[in-house]
Amino acid sequence: MADTKFGDNAIAIERLDVSAYTIPTDAPESDGTYAWDKTTMVLVEASAGGRIGIGYTYADTATATLIKNMLTEVVRGRNAMNVPGCWLAMVESIRNLGRPGIASMAISAVDVALWDLKARLLDVALLTLLGATRERVPVYGSGGFTSYSRQQLQKQLGNWVAEGITRVKMKVGCDPKSDPRRVAEAREAIGSDTELYVDANGAYSRKQALALAEVFAHKSGVTWFEEPVSSDDLAGLHLIRDRAPAGMDIAAGEYGYDLGYFRRMLEAEAVDVLQADATRCAGITGFLDVATLCKARSLQLSSHCGPALHVHACCALPNFRHMEYFHDHVRIEHMFFDGVVRPLHGELHPDLSRPGMGLTFKRADAAKYAV
Numbered sequence: 001m002a003d004t005k006f007g008d009n010a011i012a013i014e015r016l017d018v019s020a021y022t023i024p025t026d027a028p029e030s031d032g033t034y035a036w037d038k039t040t041m042v043l044v045e046a047s048a049g050g051r052i053g054i055g056y057t058y059a060d061t062a063t064a065t066l067i068k069n070m071l072t073e074v075v076r077g078r079n080a081m082n083v084p085g086c087w088l089a090m091v092e093s094i095r096n097l098g099r100p101g102i103a104s105m106a107i108s109a110v111d112v113a114l115w116d117l118k119a120r121l122l123d124v125a126l127l128t129l130l131g132a133t134r135e136r137v138p139v140y141g142s143g144g145f146t147s148y149s150r151q152q153l154q155k156q157l158g159n160w161v162a163e164g165i166t167r168v169k170m171k172v173g174c175d176p177k178s179d180p181r182r183v184a185e186a187r188e189a190i191g192s193d194t195e196l197y198v199d200a201n202g203a204y205s206r207k208q209a210l211a212l213a214e215v216f217a218h219k220s221g222v223t224w225f226e227e228p229v230s231s232d233d234l235a236g237l238h239l240i241r242d243r244a245p246a247g248m249d250i251a252a253g254e255y256g257y258d259l260g261y262f263r264r265m266l267e268a269e270a271v272d273v274l275q276a277d278a279t280r281c282a283g284i285t286g287f288l289d290v291a292t293l294c295k296a297r298s299l300q301l302s303s304h305c306g307p308a309l310h311v312h313a314c315c316a317l318p319n320f321r322h323m324e325y326f327h328d329h330v331r332i333e334h335m336f337f338d339g340v341v342r343p344l345h346g347e348l349h350p351d352l353s354r355p356g357m358g359l360t361f362k363r364a365d366a367a368k369y370a371v
Helices: 060-074 083-093 102-121 126-130 150-162 179-190 206-220 233-245 259-267 283-296 307-314 327-336 362-367
Strands: 015-030 035-048 051-059 136-143 169-172 195-199 224-225 249-251 273-276 300-303 320-326
Touching: 015 060, 015 169, 015 327, 015 362, 035 060, 035 102, 035 327, 051 307, 060 083, 060 102, 083 102, 083 126, 083 283, 102 126, 102 283, 126 307, 136 150, 136 195, 136 307, 150 169, 169 179, 169 224, 169 233, 179 195, 179 206, 195 300, 206 224, 206 233, 233 249, 233 259, 259 283, 283 300, 283 307, 307 320, 307 327, 320 327, 327 362
Parallel strands: 136 169, 136 320, 169 195, 195 224, 224 249, 249 273, 273 300, 300 320
Antiparallel strands: 015 035, 035 051
């Protein structure tokens, strides 16, 4: 039964509008295990009380179908002030579909839209609604795809450093024999004062990862090794975390959809820093739950991709490390939204003068990419 009444603050959710857009990359892109030439965004606009909240996920168009055919009816008529109640109702509704994957990404887009809507109804920034623990969050530039030439790699990473970003990440794993050379080329471009991260996307075997961790650390000063082996290989991640060079953090978690996934990773002592993505792990509600799980184990959380969507939530976390400033999503968010903030001295500062996440959808600009 829809909770359309809850004291004097009851404002019924009137509708969800769902759309999807496919945007070609600006160059061929690949990592250690995958190649792509386009990205699809699924956008949700939630309406109540004369306001519209925006949420989105990067997922297949099947996600939009699930939102339209199922989740819209689950949340319509519920109180827009009760976002956790809407979230629980959505989770319960997809029981027979399975929680990971498309269902969780669909919930993510709707949940983000509902948090944005609630903040807009109250005419406050989302961070003000959540409660801030910090005014800004550090970012790391993320790209350096394995498909890039040396010139492309060095130019992209070098430009981030020139803009004041003091941490950059590149992809490895496509060719273990050439990876040390590519990482050294990246170090050459960014100088000695910038932190250098690598992401294998699970491409290496355990022995490859252990050997390359030593090379990356001692030859090029790498301090972050993301998914050196598959994130499903918790024993392997634990092994590499134990034996990695001092000063090198092992990270994973971007493919987590529910708390059980993150709990198992933490119980296995598989990572030094956990990653989570609010466009996958059931929205801002799920993301905050993951942060609490980390806090209970005295670990830090790092957000994966979608910086414009994460910045307010990340500023609400006391145990936060940094945000991924991912090339593809930064490009798309600036194409599709007004109000996207840019890094200042390597940090993102949420705009508290704008309600919600501070984003305005550029409908006319997005139209040509509509699916």
